[in-house]
Amino acid sequence: MSNEVSQPALQKQFDELVRESDRSRLADFLNYQNISDVAWLIDENEEDAVTIICGLEIQRAAGAFKILDLSAQKHIIQHLPPQKTAELLNELPSDDRTAFLEELPNEAVRELIKLLNPEERRFTLAQLGYPEESVGRLMTNDYLAVEDDWTVLEVLDHIRAFGKDIDNLDVIYVVNRQGQLVDDVRIRDFLLSPPERMVHEMVDGRCIALHVRDDQESANQVFKMNNRVALPVIDDRKVMLGIVTIDDVLWVANEEFSEDMQKMGGTEALDEPYLEIPILKLFKKRVVWLIVLFLGEMLTATAMGYYEAEIQRAVVLALFIPLIISSGGNSGSQASTLIIQAMAVGEIKMQDWWRVMRREIISGLLLGTVLGIIGFARVVVWSQFFPDMYGIHYREVGAAVGFSLLGVVLQGTLTGSMLPIILKKVGADPAVSSAPFVATIVDVTGLVIYFSFAFLFLKGLLL
């Protein structure tokens, strides 16, 4: 059963076997472990990675290789004997192989592709021709197709003859003589059918397929809504090109959510685990956005410069600046996350912008009113206890603070909600409109809103 052996115990056993340098006992040990534990061992023992891969049965080597980090994968390919590299690459599921190749320099890709057998080479080259992040890049050719004019008996014979090396044998795909997809049929249905039955009698034509150029994120939605473990992929002429399996979609979903989150926090996507990314690379991923935001925030210093005389005359105004601009930033951050998240799962499309805007205007007014009232109350109540603090015009100061809060919160919800939609419209990634990005925009306008209300209420009194 899984996880029976703890990882330290595993490491200890492994160390002993490496010390003994008995290759065959090491191989037995490795082939007995779960694939995920083997992958863990490779991660922890980079210097022994090649030994481990060479000790494994080739299918298991491929299974471990595909779940390794890119850096470990590169290390292995660079150090493996050419013969073993060829075996490994040919055994690797085509989608995982393509995912690995697309990260390598062109020259290395050319060299490695030469090692593939003709069929795998043809499939891989076709796959690299589809756009990045498309369904085509996620396909595998590891499936069995049968023709619709066969009998069940012929199908079962075909499965017995060619099924041994196929991983995804749970669903068999039915195509016509032109190679066009007709339907998918579960292997159990063939098993449960009389042998003389014709395949075309078994199909109901209710087959969901992905298009080869579809976005990978849309595949996630299709899997979510349809209870399938694999989906066939077709081109414009409905010719079947491959299948996408749900475990790859789960993998993509995990990665895309990670990227979205990181962007929303105001960092470039890391592409590597946090604890493993070199610290200078981590710095680079963060500093660019931080500088961009900083340059944006500099506008606040410029804006403040315009109001320097007012602050000089009424220092009390300065006290509420952090409170007001942060409230705008917070409401903007709420709105932008809600909208980016809803767009990511397909709940909001660009044409919904007006419905979103209407909702955010109402939300912004409600939220702003609540904060405005609390802000006004704070000034008035404090003035009773500390009469010197806000002076005799505390009511007007309170009104300026209260109305400014209403204004900046409304401004925050509108900016936060519309920016992701606008970014998507111009072809950018909505997740870029991160909380810090929205906050920066709202900070500058928030100052203008605040000093405008201050003029309105305090002109002739303090200003």
Added chain:
Amino acid sequence: MSNEVSQPALQKQFDELVRESDRSRLADFLNYQNISDVAWLIDENEEDAVTIICGLEIQRAAGAFKILDLSAQKHIIQHLPPQKTAELLNELPSDDRTAFLEELPNEAVRELIKLLNPEERRFTLAQLGYPEESVGRLMTNDYLAVEDDWTVLEVLDHIRAFGKDIDNLDVIYVVNRQGQLVDDVRIRDFLLSPPERMVHEMVDGRCIALHVRDDQESANQVFKMNNRVALPVIDDRKVMLGIVTIDDVLWVANEEFSEDMQKMGGTEALDEPYLEIPILKLFKKRVVWLIVLFLGEMLTATAMGYYEAEIQRAVVLALFIPLIISSGGNSGSQASTLIIQAMAVGEIKMQDWWRVMRREIISGLLLGTVLGIIGFARVVVWSQFFPDMYGIHYREVGAAVGFSLLGVVLQGTLTGSMLPIILKKVGADPAVSSAPFVATIVDVTGLVIYFSFAFLFLKGLLL
């Protein structure tokens, strides 16, 4: 093929059939569509939801029901005739049924459970006994188990006899006489084996299983690392209780990421699609956190109050307040998202806190130095063009600004990175340490840092 009929066309056809009120033609139409399209129709035509469900074959009705929103599900159950409700609930996969029941009031659950047949009732009651968000709640009993002392022939006969109603027949589970899980075997392996072979000769004991009380998020990790479409679930004594299928894990992953994102944006998890949640509910989900943050931010007004006299004497100090506190907020937001995200996917565990802290101290010093230098340069350069703006002590003002930036950025990265770990340690959800939450903490301390450096550099000059 999927998506051939556009949704408006689908709606039009549906409207016509409803007008004709020919039940049997409507049923034919509905049974021909993809399940996801039927679910879409139900969503768009709430008043006809019951008609649609009654028109569908019962398996398809269950398939559509389980992907509907909770509100649509409730509507249907409230309006469906009792006989049909019983059929539907019994047909529903047990995990989806439990997911639905756990959202209902206790009394309704009691009534509905009475409608289940004895076997389903027993399983559902057991399932409701496991903690929320545990693997147990995600299980289904829709699988086939065989015993390890059977022959392949006996297994195939068993499959033929009982396989018809089982959805997850691609993998067959092998248990011993005590019901303890021995292994999982693909149906294709039985198909490819000689009939007289014993089951226990086919098992290799390398079977990954989930524990019934494991967290659902950990199941995501196990699926990601092991190429399976379903995993068996066992209890402490290794007795097999059910299976979890990968499509449910994908569903859970999508929901959990949505919740995490919303929390990180400073909102409670919505639990409903953005465009469908009633606006007052949306307001409620947002206002609580916004008020909490606002009350926190009020401390900035208090802190500013302490420095009122200094601002009076050196108004120039006020100009950089938004810039400095926002920079702390931005770096904190970066750090907290990185850490929350890495914790969500299991890359960082609590015991890694020191490694994280070391990385964030270095990152904070680097990032802070960069922003500090830019900030200092900004003050000095501006002073050359606008000599009046920052006065004759512009170098000292620049130094105060620069060192404060270094301080707040370091403070931001430390707060942002440690807070999620501390929250997890005390049993709270790390995602609560949202960008706005971190920003609020950093704002207050940022002011203190800024005025401390101002004292240091400007004492005797401006202050």
